[in-house]
Amino acid sequence: MQVHDHPALKAEARDLSFFYGEAKALKHINMPIYDKKVTALIGPSGCGKSTYLRSFNRMHDLYPGNRYEGEIRFFPDNTNLLSPDVDPIEVRMRVGMVFQKPNPFPKSIYENVAYGLRVRGENNKRVLDDKVEQALRGGALWDEVKDRLHDLASNLSGGQQQRLCIARALATDPELLLFDEPTSALDPIATGAIEELVHELKKRVTILIVTHNMQQAARVSDYTAYMYLGEMIEFGKTDEIFIKPNDKRTEDYITGRMG
Amino acid sequence: MQQNALTTEQVRALIAKGKLKDTIFQAMGILCLAIGLVVIFLLVGDMVMRGAERLNLDFFTNFASRRAGSAGILSAWVGSLLVMTVTAFAAVPLGVAAGVYLEEYAKRNWITEIIEINITNLAAVPSIVYGLLALGIFVYQFGFGQSILSAGLTLALLILPIVIVSTREAIRAIPAMIREGSMAVGATRWQTCRYHIIPYAMPGILTGVIIGLARAIGETAPIITIGALTFIAFLPPLPFTEMAPGVTAGPFDWLMSPFTVMPIQIFNWTSRPDPAFEINAAAAGFVLMAMVLSMNAVAIWLRYKMRKNIKW
Numbered sequence: 167m168q169v170h171d172h173p174a175l176k177a178e179a180r181d182l183s184f185f186y187g188e189a190k191a192l193k194h195i196n197m198p199i200y201d202k203k204v205t206a207l208i209g210p211s212g213c214g215k216s217t218y219l220r221s222f223n224r225m226h227d228l229y230p231g232n233r234y235e236g237e238i239r240f241f242p243d244n245t246n247l248l249s250p251d252v253d254p255i256e257v258r259m260r261v262g263m264v265f266q267k268p269n270p271f272p273k274s275i276y277e278n279v280a281y282g283l284r285v286r287g288e289n290n291k292r293v294l295d296d297k298v299e300q301a302l303r304g305g306a307l308w309d310e311v312k313d314r315l316h317d318l319a320s321n322l323s324g325g326q327q328q329r330l331c332i333a334r335a336l337a338t339d340p341e342l343l344l345f346d347e348p349t350s351a352l353d354p355i356a357t358g359a360i361e362e363l364v365h366e367l368k369k370r371v372t373i374l375i376v377t378h379n380m381q382q383a384a385r386v387s388d389y390t391a392y393m394y395l396g397e398m399i400e401f402g403k404t405d406e407i408f409i410k411p412n413d414k415r416t417e418d419y420i421t422g423r424m425g
Numbered sequence: 426m427q428q429n430a431l432t433t434e435q436v437r438a439l440i441a442k443g444k445l446k447d448t449i450f451q452a453m454g455i456l457c458l459a460i461g462l463v464v465i466f467l468l469v470g471d472m473v474m475r476g477a478e479r480l481n482l483d484f485f486t487n488f489a490s491r492r493a494g495s496a497g498i499l500s501a502w503v504g505s506l507l508v509m510t511v512t513a514f515a516a517v518p519l520g521v522a523a524g525v526y527l528e529e530y531a532k533r534n535w536i537t538e539i540i541e542i543n544i545t546n547l548a549a550v551p552s553i554v555y556g557l558l559a560l561g562i563f564v565y566q567f568g569f570g571q572s573i574l575s576a577g578l579t580l581a582l583l584i585l586p587i588v589i590v591s592t593r594e595a596i597r598a599i600p601a602m603i604r605e606g607s608m609a610v611g612a613t614r615w616q617t618c619r620y621h622i623i624p625y626a627m628p629g630i631l632t633g634v635i636i637g638l639a640r641a642i643g644e645t646a647p648i649i650t651i652g653a654l655t656f657i658a659f660l661p662p663l664p665f666t667e668m669a670p671g672v673t674a675g676p677f678d679w680l681m682s683p684f685t686v687m688p689i690q691i692f693n694w695t696s697r698p699d700p701a702f703e704i705n706a707a708a709a710g711f712v713l714m715a716m717v718l719s720m721n722a723v724a725i726w727l728r729y730k731m732r733k734n735i736k737w
Contacts, residue, residue: 228608230533259611269602271621272735281620282610320736331606338610 175241176201176342176372177222182236182248184217184226191217193396194236199342201241204364204373206387206404208380210419214396215376216266219344222247222374223261224254240342259286262335262371263344267351268327270319270334275302275311278319278330282338297337304370305333306363325356332363336371343367345375349382361386380420384408392416469714476708484708488658489690493701498709500657501690504573505642505716507661507679508686511577512584512641517634519581520588521623524630527589528596529618548586555583556650564651571652573661574680579647584637591633595626600737628731635724639717645688655693657685687713 177199184192192214199205207215217226224247226232238247240260247257270278279298280288288294298315302308307329311322319330328348335343345364349357364373364386377383383390384404391401392413400407400416411417431439473480487497531537559579569575599622607617623630661682662674687709694706 223609225605225609228605255611255613258609263609265602265606265609267602269600269606269737271603271606272625272737281607281612284620285610285612285616318734318736334606334610 172198172200173203174201175199175239177241177247178239179218179221180237180239182218182221182234182238184214184221184235185233186217187231191396192221195398197391197398197401199372199374200389201372202368202370203388204368204375204386205389205391206383207374207376207391207393208378208383208419209393209399211378213393215393216346217396218393219346219374219376222257222342222344223263224248224257225263227254259338260340261342261344262338262340264328264331264335264346264348266347268324268331270322270327270330272318272320274316275319275322275330276315279333279337282334286338301333301337302330304336304367305329306359306366307333323356325352325359328352328356328360329363332360332367336367340371342372342374345373345377347376347378350378357382380408392419394419469711472707472711472714476704476706476711479704479708480711484705485712489656489685489693490658493697493699493705496694496702496705498687498690498712500660501685501687501709502712502716503660504653504657504684505686507573508576508580508648508684509638509642511573511680512580513634513638515578515581516584516588516637517630520585520634521592521630523585524589524592524596525618525623528593529614529622544586544589548590551646552583552644553646553650555579556647558582559647560651570681571654571683572681573684575651576648576653576684576686577680579651580641580644583644583647584634584641587637587640588630588633591636592626592630595629595633596622598629599625603737625735628728628735631731632724632728635720635727639720639724642686642716642720643688643713645692648686648689649692653689654683654685655689657683687716 175198179195179197179199182192182195183190195218207219209215220226221234222238226234234248236248239245240247245252247261271281273281276298279301280294283294283297288297299308299312302311307326310326311317311330319327322330328351332343332348349360352360361382364375367373368388375383375386387404389402390404390407392399392407392411392415394415400411400413402412407416408420411420483495484497485502486499487495488499489501490496527537527541531540556579559575559582563569563575563578564571569578603621603625604617607621612620661679661684662668664674664676664679666674668674668678691706691709691713694702694709
């Protein structure tokens with residue numbers, strides 16, 4: 167890997183391994199995540215990219231029998247996100263997440279976005295109104311829903327629901343935003359809207375995105391990591407990974423000979 | 426496998442054979458269904474016809490009497506209603522809290538396994554056993570006496586397993602992604618339960634509660650065991666009214682009042698030698714039936730109404 171003038175670090179995985187019970191799903195991963203950049207995780211199904219992503223907000227802590235080894239350092243304060251001394255709730259307050267399938271709560275559009283703020287104890291209506299509007303603008307959804315904020319979120323289309331989920335994550339100003347294949351349940355037009363949004367969002371937040379779609383990785387990301395069987399095979403600038411990958415396995419995957 | 430291919434005639438014969446079995450099964454199914462329905466309609470119809478002459482307003486507003494013609498079910502239906510109120514207020518918080526704890530908080534280990542198996546077993550314990558337990562604990566140990574409070578708590582114990590199980594089933598029907606979505610913004614377990622799990626499980630919980638109450642309202646054995654009266658000609662004291670000259674009832678005095686309930690009233694009338702009381706029993710049986718059916722109707726309506734807005 168060549169040395170580049172990289173931007174500041176937002177997070178860094180250091181010798182990260184992860185176990186589902188006895189099964190080792192991630193193997194000694196080392197990887198930087200640069201501030202206000204989009205980093206894409208690609209790789210065939212079962213390679214551990216979602217597992218890796220879900221380590222950043224300690225989602226694995228919700229289920230018994232899961233175990234981490236190694237560290238994820240989070241900057242600027244150099245906290246180890248995986249430390250047993252760090253409350254997973256504190257981690258999730260700083261790291262937002264958007265899921266594979268849009269998962270709005272069966273509540274109004276407004277309540278969906280306001281939820282993160284309510285969890286933080288914010289009940290002032292003026293503040294909530296203001297932040298909900300900002301978040302919906304951030305999620306490029308405001309113009310479509312501003313006249314029906316109190317309608318049920320389930321009445322929105324799939325693409326709108328996913329942008330609502332992005333707005334829900336944005337409302338609490340996360341430092342890092344995780345996307346777990348956010349467009350895999352969406353049609354091409356809705357996908358385009360989300361990709362455009364990701365591009366827009368990196369001005370204010372660092373983004374880590376899992377995608378099974380290599381064109382998408384090429385379109386939206388600044389850096390790309392290729393994972394295979396729980397290992398980090400290659401990490402680099404997206405242009406370089408896609409134009410001249412160093413590893414044979416990366417090349418095979420990108421050129422479609424595998425996966 | 427060309428040589429094994431069936432001719433068109435053979436295929437048609439096969440289909441015809443299959444369809445014949447289809448028809449036979451369908452006919453048998455309809456017959457079984459009809460037997461069940463006809464029996465229920467005959468029972469209810471017979472009860473209505475025999476009790477019809479008593480089914481008027483007086484029947485609901487008269488106390489029990491030695492003369493069949495002027496006997497009514499006032500103390501019984503008021504008693505049933507009050508006992509059910511106590512049951513609901515006791516069983517719902519306990520059952521919902523237990524169900525939420527088991528689903529959302531409890532670690533999966535052998536202790537929770539044992540608790541789970543025992544909750545299922547509790548649902549199968551004969552109701553008279555609950556009556557005996559309540560006689561010892563509520564009536565004597567706690568000194569609640571033969572009161573509405575004792576009866577309500579007894580029936581609450583009886584339906585607690587139903588409430589717990591329906592709470593857990595309703596919670597399990599909520600997709601994991603909703604829980605994850607809530608936790609992902611930094612919510613605690615309790616915030617997730619309070620804002621999502623409990624509200625979304627509510628239709629299922631309420632259905633379970635009402636089905637439980639519908640069972641409890643027809644229970645006779647445990648109520649007799651704790652000593653409900655069979656003949657009672659007064660109502661529990663209404664809060665803030667005058668019970669006796671110069672004595673005003675407190676807001677909860679009715680809880681300690683003696684009482685009777687519908688099934689006991691029916692039982693009492695059927696055991697009388699005078700056949701005129703059979704008419705009363707039939708009429709009261711129909712009223713009890715109507716109470717149970719309308720509770721079930723409310724359960725269905727509530728579920729429909731509340732589920733309309735919950736989609737994922």
